[in-house]
Amino acid sequence: MASVTEQSVIESVPTGLLIGGEWRDADGGGKLAVHDPATGNVLTHVADATPGDGRAALDAAAAAQADWARTPPRERGELLRAAYEQITRRADEFALLMTLEMGKTIAESKGEVTYGAEFFRWFSEEAVRIAGRWSTAPNGTTRLLTMKQPVGPTLMITPWNFPLAMGTRKIGPAIAAGCTMVVKPASQTPLTMLALAQLLQDCGLPPGVLNVVTTSDSGGVMEPLIRDPRLRKLTFTGSTPVGRALMEQASEQILRVSMELGGNAPFLVFADADLDKAVEGAMLAKMRNIGEACTAANRFYVHESVAEQFTERLASRMGTLRLGRGTEDGVDVGPLIDEKSRDKVAALLDDAVTKGARVVTGGQPVDGPGWFFQPTVLADVTADADVNREEIFGPVAPVRTFGTDEDAVRMANDTEYGLVAYVFTRDLARAITVSEALEYGMVGVNQGIVSNPSAPFGGVKASGVGREGGAEGIDEYLETKYVGIAL
Known part of the structure; x- marks a missing residue:
């Protein structure tokens, strides 16, 4: 593998929006600057999405949902395993990219690569363990079948402080469960998510399963998606005040919500x-x-x-x-x-x-x-x-x-708080x-x-709702369906 330099790693990252399997410019061609916090210098520019771009991303996720839900669990798991191996192989690239856009040391970034990749390995193994149950009703006249099915199209809003791990912690269980996604990374650190999306494409993730929208207008682009009846889940990591506002918006469509919010x-x-x-x-x-x-x-x-x-x-x-x-x-x-x-x-x-x-x-x-x-x-x-x-x-x-x-x-x-x-x-x-x-x-x-990654991460009180990681992590992306069968 060629040596990794700052210039080469920046130039290797796609800078458009990923919608329906294609990289494209934002409507109107808007651009968003990405800065190096250690120097203040501009690293590169990425597409600055509009509300129309957000709708197109959800269109793609909704269109891909049925086929993706029918994909065999083993295929979903093998895709995640392949992505885990590719992240591990390209650890130096991801570490340098995170350091450039977020500021942490290379040593810490390498630690995050190991941690973040492990979510893909963990959920690659959970994909084939999604199970329901079969039982007999107490009166003996009915059989009770309980099954788990994917929640559906999911909006993921990730923070800037762990650009890789906060993505893999959400994307991993969604892929394993059979959910399609629209991901909005933080405007300060979008490059790692764009690189991760390209990697997943290279590993064979079908078009429309993962869509990535970068924008400087998070509220203007995300709120219409949250209020769209096709969206079925919202997951957010960030501050408690923003989480409260997002939960209020999500209540209109009674969305499944998982929130990892502030700590003290x-x-x-x-x-x-x-x-x-x-x-x-x-x-x-x-x-x-x-x-x-x-x-x-x-x-x-x-x-x-x-x-x-x-x-x-x-x-x-x-x-x-x-x-x-x-x-x-x-x-x-x-x-x-x-x-x-x-x-x-x-x-x-x-x-x-x-x-x-x-x-x-x-x-x-x-x-x-x-x-x-x-x-x-x-x-x-x-x-x-x-x-x-x-x-x-x-x-x-x-x-x-x-x-x-x-x-x-x-x-x-x-x-x-209670994280x-x-x-x-x-x-x-x-x-x-x-x-x-x-x-x-x-x-x-x-x-x-x-x-x-193998333990449930999350808080109580104003620190959020739901858990990420562990056996509990995939449940956030699954609905329970009961079927009663009369004899």
């Missing part, structure tokens, strides 16, 4: 915790993806007896991280996605300091090209600081203390009781990463 993850360190493991877990939970992850640890609650020691160790680790363009050797932390995101992080930090927090390390945006922010640890964070309520989405770790287990749980649950929580303790009984008491869809015990 607590990271609990109890007095008996292994501090080496806790600090290592904190680095993973906080700094994965530059802190731009819904699963990122947002609030650190540390027992008062070990808080000073933990904070010093964490600050020591955070303070040694090297910032830079993700393509450079030795870089640990890339830029935030854009200026607005960096300004939000700075505002949250300034608010915390104004209300009494102390900067232990970092604390400043970085001058120069790109949207960099120093990895930061805050101590003595007060209860009224905005970082306790708002998702930081950046490399800032605010530390507060607690005295009892009940205090820790109460502070952790004091939020409208993931982290617990560090050597006490098995405490790990179980605290995990049961935490109002979250996922809990990591003595580990800083919980995401796993």
Whole structure:
């Protein structure tokens, strides 16, 4: 395989809309610029879809649905397996592409390629395990047949922070279940999705099964599709306010909805915790993806007896991280996605300091090209600081203390969000009781990463509805039909 360069990987990506198996320009020829967040430079331009383009994409998905639903499960599974193998073979290309458009380091991008590809492998195996049941009615006069069938055309709206994995996590189960799709990737990072769509075409995905629409007018292009009676499911990953608006729109057609929304993850360190493991877990939970992850640890609650020691160790680790363009050797932390995101992080930090927090390390945006922010640890964070309520989405770790287990749980649950929580303790009984008491869809015990394609990913409360991954992931794309057979 030829060497992978920035220019070659950008030039290899189709920049049009994928509709009905064909790459085409947007109506009117509109273009959308894609920027490198490390430099601010334009990488390339992609098609900027109109509402008419969106309708054409749904036309194609609706037209392809019946034939695709009839495709044998083994064929759907083998296609996903082939795509998994191709992503793995082209890992360097996908990693470089993600780093260029999103900013994370090459090492992190390679980790996402491995993680994202695994959803295709997992759901390639689930495709042939879709099953119903057969039973006898209690009165013995009827046989009860229960079957699973594809939901139908699905709209997928994916975020910018994990350009590959957030796509494969939705596309994988839809292909396995027999659903057609319209995918709208984030305008900041559309290139990875376009490259993935081309790969799936090359693997033999029939025309119209996957349609990709890139646009700067997400609301104007997506809302008519959500209100179209041919659409049967909406899946979205993004902020809670946008998720609420989309669910309201989806209610008109009573769409099946799955939402993975905002997070405000607590990271609990109890007095008996292994501090080496806790600090290592904190680095993973906080700094994965530059802190731009819904699963990122947002609030650190540390027992008062070990808080000073933990904070010093964490600050020591955070303070040694090297910032830079993700393509450079030795870089640990890339830029935030854009200026607005960096300004939000700075505002949250300034608010915390104004209300009494102390900067232990970092604390400043970085001058120069790109949207960099120093990895930061805050101590003595007060209860009224905005970082306790708002998702930081950046490399800032605010530390507060607690005295009892009940205090820790109460502070952790004091939020409208409920995606993931982290617990560090050597006490098995405490790990179980605290995990049961935490109002979250996922809990990591003595580990800083919980995401796993073979496990159900999702939250409760304002963090969303439904699950992605695991055996539960394919159920989001299946309807249950009951047939009663009289004897």
